[in-house]
Amino acid sequence: MPMETDTHPAPGARPGGPPAPGGDTGTPHGADRSGRPTLVLVGHGMVGQRFLEALAELGLTGTHRVVVLAEEPRPAYDRVRLTSYFSGSTPQDLSLTDPAFLAGHGIELALGDPAERVDRAARTVTARSGRVVGYDTLVLATGSYPFVPPVPGRDATGCFVYRTVEDLLAIEEYAKGRASGAVVGGGLLGLEAAGALQGLGLATHIVEFAPRLMPVQVDEAGGAALLRTIEGMGLTVHTGTGTQEITVGADGRVTGMRLSDGSELATDLVVFSAGVRPRDALARECGLAVGERGGIAVDARCRTSDPAVFAIGECAQAVDGRVYGLVAPGYEMAQAAAAAIAAAAGTGPGGRTATAPAEFTGADTSTKLKLLGVDVASFGDAHGTAEGSLDVVYADSRSGVYRKLVIAADGSLLGGVLVGDAEAYGTLRPMTGSVPPVPAERLVLPAGAGGPAVLGPTALPDTAVICSCHNVTKGAIRAAVTEQGCGTVPDVKKCTRAGTGCGSCVQVLGRLVAAELEAGGIEVDKGLCGCFAQTRQELYETVRALRITGFRELLDRHGREGARGGEGCEVCKPAVASIIASLAPALGASGYVLDGEQAALQDTNDHFLANLQRNGSYSVVPRIPGGEITPEKLIVIGEVARDFGLYTKITGGQRIDLFGARVEQLPAIWARLVDAGFESGHAYGKALRTVKSCVGRTWCRYGVQDSVRMAIDLELRYRGLRSPHKLKSAVSGCQRECAEARSKDFGVIATADGWNLYVGGNGGATPRHADLLAQDLSDADLVRLIDRFLMFYIRTADRLERTAAWLERIEGGLDHVRDVVVHDSLGICAELEALMADHVSHYRDEWAQTLADPERLARFVSFVNAPGVPDPTVGFVPERDQIKPDLPLLSLGTRPPAPAPAGNGPTALLEGTSAR
Amino acid sequence: MTTAPTRQPAGQRPAPGGAAPTGAAAPAPGPGTGSGDPAGTVHGGTLRIQLLLEDGWRTVCDAARLTAGRGVAVLLPDGRQVALFLDRTGRLHAIDNRDPFTGASVLSRGLLGSADGTPFVASPLLKQRFALTDGRCLDDDEVSVAAYRIRAAEVRAA
Incomplete structure (x- = not known):
């Protein structure tokens, strides 16, 4: 910040005296070195920030040096949403100020250094630090202060106002360990404050002098409806009651209140929220005209009695004689003042977004x-x-x-x-x-x-103001879509600012944007792919309700017009196959993924029940439930790998992956594994993968439950469950969480009293810790909740949407999911449980099913015309005592010379072998 | 869906009007009806799948070995691999089996689809789509694979 242009007067310097030479009060008022005039803004609240944005939009930050003197220690934040701090918003979340905006426009913001004095003759402002800033134009946006009625005891420890983040932090701190609180004032802010106190766990009273709550906004009957609802929430409301005294204990702390009806109310803290008053002291002291009941008098362009000084927002008394305590009129005043300054500076509002009213006459x-x-x-x-x-x-x-x-x-x-x-x-x-x-x-x-x-929004005229915070009309929103090419709500918000204030119009905005896009022939397409206009969830419901068991049937009856009778595509085929597989028992369809038409829908991994690797070979993963395996079974895996020359690696899910199998080797490998008691691990499917576990109470000195047994039970219950994406799980035997359950789609952590269930976790590229869904569950309750959770996810998720993304996307988020699966708010839990019971009872191992069917086995060949011949381009070379794909063989691009006529036996030279 | 590419690399361009084998040798003219033959059963003989190669039509397998919506691979005597497909309308298609993006011979294991009426196979490795009619890649104008003429013909059992 170019402080060098400021003057810090020496002790004894005359306030308001002639400018010191060399200071920025020199030329002639506040012009900086480049000769630009200086604009000083006093106050950086919501309206002050809006004013800065208006300056930037009008190009004034380029032609003026802009200095902001702010009282609070943080840049402008959303005071309207102050209470959301208690529901988890941080002060940073509430911020309205992008540091890049200030820096990008060269705005000098001094925090915690409020203006204390204005010398209109010299055109200087003196801040609390003693800093003196000269100005050519001064804008006062000092806001308001909470009105505290003059009752005895109002300064006692435990009395607060509710205006700033600092007030809120102080209330929060003081409320710790205390039991009750009272709010003086039942207006808009009073109810906000009461909500905050209740959120802090205090028994909360509201004392309102008027005969009803929110007397300014609602009428008597509306107030009565509000009263009933608020009392129903456990708050105590005293209307028609004044506060006579705050009673104070010997330690100087609040003990209660004496009310006008003679009663006494015991309370540990008091929040005054009885209205606000304009902060006009600075203006009064420098001789500007103020209204009878306070507020700096301004004209329609927000100019005060001194043409070089403007006042905007809650500190100003508008030309209609009113002081507006709402943010939307403040924003309009900010626009009007900026437009007036631009007009005076000759930069004019032309060219830029000139939709803002040049005057503010009332709101x-x-x-x-x-x-x-x-x-x-x-x-x-x-x-x-x-x-x-x-x-x-x-x-x-x-x-x-x-x-x-x-x-x-x-x-x-x-x-x-x-x-x-x-x-x-x-x-x-x-x-x-x-x-x-x-x-x-x-x-x-x-x-x-x-x-x-x-x-619908179509019923509204173009002149209708949709966003009153930023005064954006329906016409402006339509123009943003049709003329400026905005295709989404975020685009329109960015372009018009609509919906970026209080947010109450966002829903209407969304409908308006969609209607406008549709009217323009632009389809707002949420369809699964080019073949289906439905989302995955809609297709799921269609399949379930109409008991559709075939892809063609679904495509021909419910696909997009042009796609009916077609082939479908690589997106919808596996998605529909997964939906049908998930619902198979309920539909009466075969759950076997290679049955009939299902076979043609599966991705190659599902088609071959193995994982395709980069050179066209496959890997094989037998299920090892919970990661527990006997030495005999370990030896079988080792022998199979040795005999087929496979590369082996331990996976992250506590099992063993066997790489380098050719298509035609798969059945023989499975046969060996199935004989030894293994089954498919579904590593190839969008299905349950593994349930990892730590060793648990059985061996571990810290364990409190048998995590291995629970992991095995869960893995065997959900094995083979086809879902929108892969599912991973883990069970930890104590809070040390060695199984990393909170990085899983559903994770279970043992407690002394049972199990905690976490959902929506993810590792990978966008890690997310799973959220706690329910606590201290019995074995049966745990399984029941997981049944419901998984089936609800399968029913409502998009294609390839992991539970973490689903939980963040779904309306209502975790709370909604908890309502549905824990509290059965939709009344569907019995159905979800029945679907899972069907799945469990119909489960069969796909490897064993395939081995039992010679016709299907016939598909496991590299070449249909040479069943015994391995693919000559699948080759391996040694590395670290095992094999790896021979990639140069693939990059040749041309085929090696014909090895042998089709039909001859396998060529041995490319067989992968590991040294023994 | 993306639109069809407009450019083909020289030497890879399929013959106008239909699928044609790639490489230096010109396709031998033959009586084939080309891509588009229905693969239904015909009376009195086994229906076989034939590919048009440099030396004429060559029988590669029984029609019964094909599953609608999926592909199979055949190995030619010179080491070439060809992916054969049967779409749901009964049309036959044949393109080279090698995925040019990875070098792996896997196109026969991809999923079939149709985009704007063009049947395609999506590589099972990195999902690029190849038109079954002429082998051009729908996701990269610079890339294509060879396409072959294919037919189903009644052949008396040997």
Whole structure:
């Protein structure tokens, strides 16, 4: 930061005196060395940041030196979502400031150094550090401060306000080990604060002076609906009650409150959230005009009584005489001020995105919030103050839903209140001022009771404001799609800023973008591939419901128009084969993957029940459940590998991989293995691979459960289960987690009382630790939950979507999956369990099945016209006492001279052998 | 699905109007009906699969050995390997068995599909797709494999 241009006055320097020579107060006001005028912004909150972005958009960061003096120790963050800190957001998550943005535009941000004094004559600002910055243009965005009613005891230890991240951290710290808390104020922020206190585990009271909660936004009946719902959550609400005194103990800490009704309320801490007041002290002290009830008076361009000074956001009193405490009007003011500065600087708003209003004359105070999990929205003339207006009301006290629309005499919608279900807000608010396309009574009725006509975004006029935070109209969103080529919601958000404020319009935005793309003939294609327009999940449901057992049947009846009667493709064939295999017992289809048409759908690995390697040879992995194996079986594997000249390697899943088998050798290898009691390990399939285990309680001095037995049980239960992707599992015998269960699709960790089940873990390129699904389960409960979890995954995942990606994609995430598989919220658990029971009872070893069928064995040849001849291009060379593929043989590209006429015996020279 | 490539490397270009063998030797003219013959059963004899090679039509296997939607490999006396396919409509196709991307002789083990009406096989190794009609790679204009004319013919048992 070019601090050298600033002046740090020597002690005794006259405040507001003439500028010191050489300082940046010199030429003539604050111009920097390159002669650019200086713009000083006081305050870096949400509105301040928005103002900086507007400056950048208008090109003013290039023509001006921009200095920001901020009070808080961190750059602008999303104050609206402050409470989300208690549901896991970090202060970094809340940040609105991209460091690259500041750096890229040369903006000098001084954190923790608020402006303390403005000298308008000298055009300087003095910060707390003593730093003096000259300005050509000054913009005040100092925001507001929480109003604390003047009650005795309000400064006691344990009294807080709820405004900044620091307030929140202090409340969190103080709440530790304490039992109760009270919030003074039942408005918007008060309910946020109450939610935070409850989230911290405190018994929470809300004390509101007005006769209802959220008196500004909702009417009496709406407040009553809200009250019932909030009381139902265990909060205690005192409405129509004032706070007379905070009682304080001998140690100076809060002990309780004395209320206006004479009662006393014991509480360990008090949060004041009784409204905010504009922070206009800086302006008052330097003689700027302020409103009667506070707020720096500005004109429609946000200019104060000094044309070089602007004020925006909550510290300003707008030209309509109101002080707006919401972020959306603040954003509009930021735009208006930036546009005015640009106009004065001659850079003008032309050329750039000039959609922002050049003036701010007043704003819509519509709000939609989720407070304590309750949807609350109000918009337009919510209280029906317009003459002749009438209400249309729907109230259901049982479900806590209340909807009121205010309708003018001419039928136009003036405003409304929605409590309990504010889904319709996104479509209703933009209709304000116009006559809705359907009768108002249908707009308030719940779905299924004659309404609501689900008003698609197409019902809205182009002038309707979809995103009120950034004042983006439907027309602008449509233009982004049709003219600027935005094809996705994230693209449109980036391009128009719509949906990047409070986010309440994102759903409507999504529908609008999809509708616009569709209207433009651009299909929003979520289909599996070029053959099917359905997702994998939709195909699964189709196959299940219609009991479709064949790929052709599915393709010809449910495929895309042009793909019907065709071949399908390499994407949908294995995906459909997997769906049919997963559902085979329920469909009455054969579960054997090489049966009939199924054979033609399988990837080569499934087709040959082995893993294709780079030179066209295969590897063979017998199942070793839980990684436990007898010496006799180990010896068999060793003998098979020796006799067929295979390369052996221990896998990560605690089993042994035998490499270098030719197609025609596979049956003979399996025969030896099956005879010794082995079966297929399904290493080739999108299926359960292994259940790894540590040695567990039996041997280990730390083990608390028999992890090996559980791993064997699970592996034998789920072996052969075809799924959207491979499945891996592990069981650890204690919390030391030696089996690395949390890197698995489903992992089990022993506790003293049973088993903890973790799901959605992954190693590989994007590692993810599995999430805890349920704790301290008995053996039977563990198996039941895994049954449900796996079947729900198989049912709803996309093709080749591992559980980790699925869990992150699926709507509602882990909580939803827990609701479904633990709490049976969809009522499908019995069905999921039945599907798994079918799978378990119908399981058969694919290797043994194939060996028993001569016709299928006939497929295991390199050449259909020379069954005994090995592929001459599959060769091996020695390495570290074993074999490896002879890759130069492959890179020749031309074939070696004809070895022998077709039909002769195998050529010996290429046979892989290992030295013995 | 991607669109068909427009360029073929010299020397690999299939004969216009149909599949043709690759290499220096010109295909011997023959009575074959080429790619597209139905492989249904015909009365009074065994249906065999024949490939058109430099010295004429050569029988390589019984039609019964083919499974719709999959391929098999045949070994020619000169060491060449050819992948034969039967698609679900009963059409026969033959291309070189060697996957030019890896060098492995595995194309016969790929999955069949169709894109914009063109039947293809996807290599089981790295999944590149090859048109069964002329051997061109649908995912890389620079690459193609040889295509052969193939037919099913009734041959009296020897």
